[in-house]
Amino acid sequence: MGFLRLSIILTAFCAGPAFCHEFWIEPEKYQVESGAPVQANLKNGENFKGTTQAWFDKRFTRFDTVAGELVRPVTGRMGDIPALQTSDQPDGLLIVLHETTASSLTYRAWEKFLKFAAHKDFRDAVETHENMGWPKEGFRESYTRHVKSLIAVGHGRGADRTFGLETEFTALTNPYGADFNGQMQVLLTYDGSPRPDAQVEVFERDANGTVVVSLFRTGATGNATIAVKPGHDYLFDAVVLRPNPLAGSSENTPVWETLWAALTFSVPSE
Numbered sequence: 723m724g725f726l727r728l729s730i731i732l733t734a735f736c737a738g739p740a741f742c743h744e745f746w747i748e749p750e751k752y753q754v755e756s757g758a759p760v761q762a763n764l765k766n767g768e769n770f771k772g773t774t775q776a777w778f779d780k781r782f783t784r785f786d787t788v789a790g791e792l793v794r795p796v797t798g799r800m801g802d803i804p805a806l807q808t809s810d811q812p813d814g815l816l817i818v819l820h821e822t823t824a825s826s827l828t829y830r831a832w833e834k835f836l837k838f839a840a841h842k843d844f845r846d847a848v849e850t851h852e853n854m855g856w857p858k859e860g861f862r863e864s865y866t867r868h869v870k871s872l873i874a875v876g877h878g879r880g881a882d883r884t885f886g887l888e889t890e891f892t893a894l895t896n897p898y899g900a901d902f903n904g905q906m907q908v909l910l911t912y913d914g915s916p917r918p919d920a921q922v923e924v925f926e927r928d929a930n931g932t933v934v935v936s937l938f939r940t941g942a943t944g945n946a947t948i949a950v951k952p953g954h955d956y957l958f959d960a961v962v963l964r965p966n967p968l969a970g971s972s973e974n975t976p977v978w979e980t981l982w983a984a985l986t987f988s989v990p991s992e
Contacts (some may be wrong), residue, residue: 742765781822
């Protein structure tokens with residue numbers, strides 16, 4: 723699949739603490755032994771480093787584990803950290819799904835939106851904003867997160883599939899499989915359809931915690947093939963920006979909506 727790779731320093735693009743923040747699922751172990759507990763944190767931050775969020779049921783609309791055909795809602799108590807604490811998972815590929823309720827932020831300076839739009843490659847965003855006559859300061863954005871994680875339990879065999887998240891990465895290869903060749907293939911979808919020519923931001927973290935950030939693009943069918951390395955953890959991130967159909971209905975109604983897809987996994991050491 724065609725893609726563009728470009729190593730970048732993420733902080734050069736981020737305009738402030740409320741902007742350019744990724745959200746992801748970070749397992750305490752990406753590979754666990756048969757019958758061992760599985761624990762994972764919800765993370766919010768940048769450059770694959772961030773703060774840990776506790777379990778609060780009003781913050782998400784979906785939180786499931788999937789092992790083969792077995793789908794289990796994640797249960798917890800308010801304030802639990804890690805947010806995912808589960809046991810008795812069968813051997814195989816465990817998929818964790820999480821979708822959040824909407825949150826919002828305010829752009830107090832037009833330049834911050836310009837930097838965000840450029841960073842995420844929203845080519846028509848500025849023209850759309852100006853054509854709609856929206857203000858250039860003090861306007862709001864609503865955002866939601868749509869994230870997955872791949873964990874190997876025991877042998878780790880199995881396959882990911884598309885679960886109907888509003889925007890979603892689907893892994894077409896299993897990084898824990900014995901036949902994995904170092905080429906991670908993914909499908910990126912939005913509203914049930916492939917997203918062609920979409921930017922994918924890849925965060926690659928080595929055993930020392932050093933993170934390299936690269937940019938790729940999906941091909942005509944929404945697929946991307948990305949070379950990955952043994953002994954590294956990965957976060958794939960892609961964002962949809964769309965006008966809010968309710969924009970203008972009230973002074974505080976967000977004019978933009980963003981939907982953030984993320985996928986985390988690790989590649990076993992050789």
